[in-house]
Amino acid sequence: xxxxxxxxxxxxxxxxxxxxxxxxxxxxxxxxxxxxxxxxxxxxxxxxxxxxxxxxxxxxxxxxxxxxxxxxxxxxxxxxxxxxxxxxxxxxxxxxxx
Amino acid sequence: xxxxxxxxxxxxxxxxxxxxxxxxxxxxxxxxxxxxxxxxxxxxxxxxxxxxxxxxxxxxxxxxxxxxxxxxxxxxxxxxxxxxxxxxxxxxxxxxxxxxxxxxxxxxxxxxxxxxxxxxxxxxxxxxxxxxxxxxxxxxxxxxxxxxxxxxxxxxxxxxxxxxxxxxxxxxxxxxxxxxxxxxxxxxxxxxxxxxxxxxxxxxxxxxxxxxxxxxxxxxxxxxxxxxxxxxxxxxxxxxxxxxxxxxxxxxxxxxxxxxxxxxxxxxxxxxxxxxxxxxxxxxxxxxxxxxxxxxxxxxxxxxxxxxxxxxxxxxxxxxxxxxxxxxxxxxxxxxxxxxxxxxxxxxxxxxxxxxxxxxxxxxxxxxxxx
Numbered sequence: 001x002x003x004x005x006x007x008x009x010x011x012x013x014x015x016x017x018x019x020x021x022x023x024x025x026x027x028x029x030x031x032x033x034x035x036x037x038x039x040x041x042x043x044x045x046x047x048x049x050x051x052x053x054x055x056x057x058x059x060x061x062x063x064x065x066x067x068x069x070x071x072x073x074x075x076x077x078x079x080x081x082x083x084x085x086x087x088x089x090x091x092x093x094x095x096x097x098x
Numbered sequence: 099x100x101x102x103x104x105x106x107x108x109x110x111x112x113x114x115x116x117x118x119x120x121x122x123x124x125x126x127x128x129x130x131x132x133x134x135x136x137x138x139x140x141x142x143x144x145x146x147x148x149x150x151x152x153x154x155x156x157x158x159x160x161x162x163x164x165x166x167x168x169x170x171x172x173x174x175x176x177x178x179x180x181x182x183x184x185x186x187x188x189x190x191x192x193x194x195x196x197x198x199x200x201x202x203x204x205x206x207x208x209x210x211x212x213x214x215x216x217x218x219x220x221x222x223x224x225x226x227x228x229x230x231x232x233x234x235x236x237x238x239x240x241x242x243x244x245x246x247x248x249x250x251x252x253x254x255x256x257x258x259x260x261x262x263x264x265x266x267x268x269x270x271x272x273x274x275x276x277x278x279x280x281x282x283x284x285x286x287x288x289x290x291x292x293x294x295x296x297x298x299x300x301x302x303x304x305x306x307x308x309x310x311x312x313x314x315x316x317x318x319x320x321x322x323x324x325x326x327x328x329x330x331x332x333x334x335x336x337x338x339x340x341x342x343x344x345x346x347x348x349x350x351x352x353x354x355x356x357x358x359x360x361x362x363x364x365x366x367x368x369x370x371x372x373x374x375x376x377x378x379x380x381x382x383x384x385x386x387x388x389x390x391x392x393x394x395x396x397x398x399x400x401x402x403x404x405x406x407x408x409x410x411x412x413x414x415x416x417x418x419x420x421x422x423x424x425x426x427x428x429x430x431x432x433x434x435x436x437x438x439x440x441x442x443x444x445x446x447x448x449x450x451x452x453x454x455x456x457x458x459x460x461x462x463x464x465x466x467x468x469x
Contacts, residue, residue, distance in 0.1 A: 009155065009157070013158075013161065013174065043174040045177065045178075046160065046161075046177045046178065048158070051159075052199075052200060057157065057158065057159060059156060060158070093157040
């Protein structure tokens, strides 16, 4: 079970709390996790990954275990600490004014 | 008892302002979608409880929200706006080709007959339509594809399709406007399109009377006389009596003919409102005095309306979507400012009062007249 933390704007949009858990089938990659997020909360489709390109939106970043995973390949497996639920997977909105 | 519901989109959420027919006491609800940009929200003319809102963010993209109970509850609907076929390129600010990329929905125009059918004007400019209440959106590709699309350029605020006028007497006719490409019309429901910019003159482009390239800020129409169109261009207030086939300038005695918004009185098709703005670089009223100008002659002769509006040290802007009228017996006129004020006049502009003073910057104002 993956522990997931989304930015406040997306939590409001999906009507979820500050941290949620989500089941992801192995192998647990970023792509598999994001597919599972969009499947469970359809309102989030297009808000983390661009509809047209399927890529991470420019001002969204992914972190786990103190590491920036934003530029990892979507098919790279997530750290074992994330897969085991020891560490959360963080989706962050870049601090960019506004 | 009659009343009004004012739908306000702002930089940081939406607000709904309601009042009875006197329009003196107001209930303010919101912010809805707090923290998100609400470019536009609008109700269906055939089902006033059905509202649509364009919610967007530079971080998280586009969301479309729908309410079936007049804004009490909302739910996200479809937000996939995919251009038909290979999107191709338009012209960038420096004249180079630039790929078409969806950024946001600027304007939502519900159908005159069906609450599930809505048109969406988007940036980069294109027109989309849903026929299932917003679940799925499909481009009307004939607009971008009619031939001039590769020559369209963005305005300073982006290349947005911001005006969608549905002609009540001719179901196939739609007039749209794009910054900074100009006005376009279809007479067959959106299959084929052509530019309708003859008579526009824009000194800031290489060919001042080009077929496309004019920065049209807003077009307004009276439902009883849809062939007559009033336009606030970047500079110049224009009028067409033939559905856009030809335009003539009606700026007349305006102190400056730059501006963004324009609208028409609900019961007097020749009574038109604009908010003159100093210039294309100084986006605030002349002399720090916020004045609406009204023409009762379909243009050319304008009178300043200032009673109740700030007449010193006022340097706000009034954006293209931020003016609307109600259809009560004494026509109400509304506008919002980038300073967060929403003003109402319950007597067609003679006297004004603020409904609210301190909202986030107002992007759009729409009014529903309730019976």
